[in-house]
Amino acid sequence: MAAPIGNVVIPGDIFSFTQLKSTDDAKKILLGPGLKENDLEIKVIRPGILRYRKPGVYWVDCHHKRYIPSKGESVIGIVNQKVGDIFRVDIGGSEQASLSYLSFEGATKRNRPDVKVGDIIYAKLLVANKDMEPEIVCIDSYGRSSGMGVIRNGGFLFHTSLNLARKLLNPQCILLKTLGNRFQFEITVGINGRVWVKAHSDIQTIAIVNAIVASEYKDNDQIKEMCKRISKAVSRMEVD
Amino acid sequence: MATKQGAQLSKNVLQMKFMQRSVLRMEKEQNEEERQKIIDDEHWALDLPEYKTKESDFLVNQSYSICEELQFGRQSFQGFNPEVEKLMKVQNAEKEAEKTEQKEKEESVGDIEMAKRYSSLMGIIAKKFAKKRQHSALAEDDEGPSKKRAFLKPSDS
Numbered sequence: 001m002a003a004p005i006g007n008v009v010i011p012g013d014i015f016s017f018t019q020l021k022s023t024d025d026a027k028k029i030l031l032g033p034g035l036k037e038n039d040l041e042i043k044v045i046r047p048g049i050l051r052y053r054k055p056g057v058y059w060v061d062c063h064h065k066r067y068i069p070s071k072g073e074s075v076i077g078i079v080n081q082k083v084g085d086i087f088r089v090d091i092g093g094s095e096q097a098s099l100s101y102l103s104f105e106g107a108t109k110r111n112r113p114d115v116k117v118g119d120i121i122y123a124k125l126l127v128a129n130k131d132m133e134p135e136i137v138c139i140d141s142y143g144r145s146s147g148m149g150v151i152r153n154g155g156f157l158f159h160t161s162l163n164l165a166r167k168l169l170n171p172q173c174i175l176l177k178t179l180g181n182r183f184q185f186e187i188t189v190g191i192n193g194r195v196w197v198k199a200h201s202d203i204q205t206i207a208i209v210n211a212i213v214a215s216e217y218k219d220n221d222q223i224k225e226m227c228k229r230i231s232k233a234v235s236r237m238e239v240d
Numbered sequence: 241m242a243t244k245q246g247a248q249l250s251k252n253v254l255q256m257k258f259m260q261r262s263v264l265r266m267e268k269e270q271n272e273e274e275r276q277k278i279i280d281d282e283h284w285a286l287d288l289p290e291y292k293t294k295e296s297d298f299l300v301n302q303s304y305s306i307c308e309e310l311q312f313g314r315q316s317f318q319g320f321n322p323e324v325e326k327l328m329k330v331q332n333a334e335k336e337a338e339k340t341e342q343k344e345k346e347e348s349v350g351d352i353e354m355a356k357r358y359s360s361l362m363g364i365i366a367k368k369f370a371k372k373r374q375h376s377a378l379a380e381d382d383e384g385p386s387k388k389r390a391f392l393k394p395s396d397s
Contacts, residue, residue: 017297030299032307037298051307059307070302074313122314147314147327162304169310180317186324189313191305198320 005052009034009060013044020058027056033070034060064162067092067192069128074148076157076190077136079119089121092159092192095133099123103137105145113150120151120196122188151188155198156205162193164216175215175223179208182231207234 003019017040020029031037034046035058044050048062067075069091077089080096087099099121104113115121123136138148167173168189176187185199185208195212199205207230215223254263304310312331316324349357 028299029297030301030307033302033304035300037296037300040297042298053307053309057307059304068302070304073303073305147312147324166304166308166310169305169313170308171311176315176317180315184318184320186316186321187314189315191310191313200320 003050003052003058005050007050008048009044009050010047011043011045015042015044016040017042020056029056029058032057032059033068034062061163065193066094067162069093069097069125069134069192071125071128073128073191074122074124075136075192076151076188076194076196077121077123077192079115079117079121082115082117087115089123089136091123091125091134091136091190092194093134097123097125097134097136099136099138103139104149105139105143115150120157122148122151122190122196124148151196153198155186155196156209157194157196158209158213160193160195160213161216162191164212165189165191165193165195167216168195168212172220173223174220175212175227178224178227179211182227183208183234201238203234203237207231 003015017029020042031042032051034044034048036043036045042058044060046060046062048060051059051061069075075091077091077097077099079087079099080090081088085101087101088096089099091097101107101112101115102109103126104115107113121136121138123138124140125134126137127133127135138145138150140146140148168176168187169191179185183199183204185197185204187198187208188196195209197205197208197212199208211226211230214226218226249259253259301307312328314324315328316322319325
């Protein structure tokens with residue numbers, strides 16, 4: 001029997017290696033979130049839908065609101081505290097992440113980055129272990145910022161479910177592209193369910209935020225329809 | 241190789257000032273060898289079968305962004321933030337390159353086929369390296385029949 005891809009799985013379900021292997025001929029199987037290896041068996045540890053992607057990647061897709069930090073993910077955090085050489089940043093996880101003042105582009109001991117309490121930060125998780133404080137950085141391995149760092153100049157930050165944040169960044173989702181055709185705006189999406197939007201006017205910003213929030217359970221056709229309606233409404237309001 | 245050369249050098253040469261460094265190095269190497277010999281004789285090893293760590297069939301990764309191949313989190317549209325748009329372009333280009341590379345790997349020529357191709361290519365490459373006079377001789381041999389090629393009218397059916 002092949003693994004039930006696209007079906008609901010429940011914690012405690014067990015798959016064998018051959019079951020997962022039967023769907024493709026990848027050498028190694030990558031177990032994503034929600035799956036755990038245990039003596040040649042694979043246990044489901046989260047309720048949700050079993051997903052599969054070539055080559056040999058399996059994970060469980062489930063509804064989340066609380067973020068669980070994992071290494072390499074890009075998140076939006078809020079600076080909460082400044083303790084000596086590090087900043088404490090709230091990234092929505094069970095514990096606050098630490099951010100060294102040296103892990104900004106061009107930062108040296110003398111040249112400290114301009115970060116204040118309350119700033120919004122787009123950063124990448126460098127360390128994310130189960131029982132340890134996560135650590136984030138605002139530079140990549142080459143020492144460049146590559147889009148990370150403090151997000152300034154206004155805008156609007158709101159929280160969504162983690163699924164929606166992932167949906168926005170999914171290459172198959174057309175929401176941002178369609179909105180981008182109709183409005184001139186900028187968006188930053190953290191995998192931790194935080195989304196920052198900035199557009200030219202408040203009306204546009206509110207419209208974009210509403211479109212994003214409303215799109216969680218919509219498919220691509222419905223999203224297109226919705227974007228059309230919203231842009232019409234916005235243009236009418238801006239004329240008034 | 242350096243040590244061999246050093247061994248061939250005469251004593252007088254080695255006594256010169258600029259040779260002092262290599263003399264020291266040679267001495268060091270000799271000492272090392274001797275020490276190694278002593279260790280080999282004195283040491284004893286456990287006679288255990290080689291311990292094999294079983295390689296796991298799984299890789300575990302708890303990140304959704306890798307599993308779902310998520311896009312870069314900062315996006316800007318219609319030139320709102322040119323900096324971010326530049327970054328987007330770079331990221332997209334990287335992804336595209338990765339994809340084409342993977343495609344190429346899947347569609348690329350296998351070793352055996354490559355060998356076959358090359359064996360048939362030999363004549364052509366040989367021609368390239370031949371001198372002009374030989375070249376023309378080779379060309380006469382090979383391209384004799386190709387000169388007879390003529391236009392064939394396609395049938396109307």
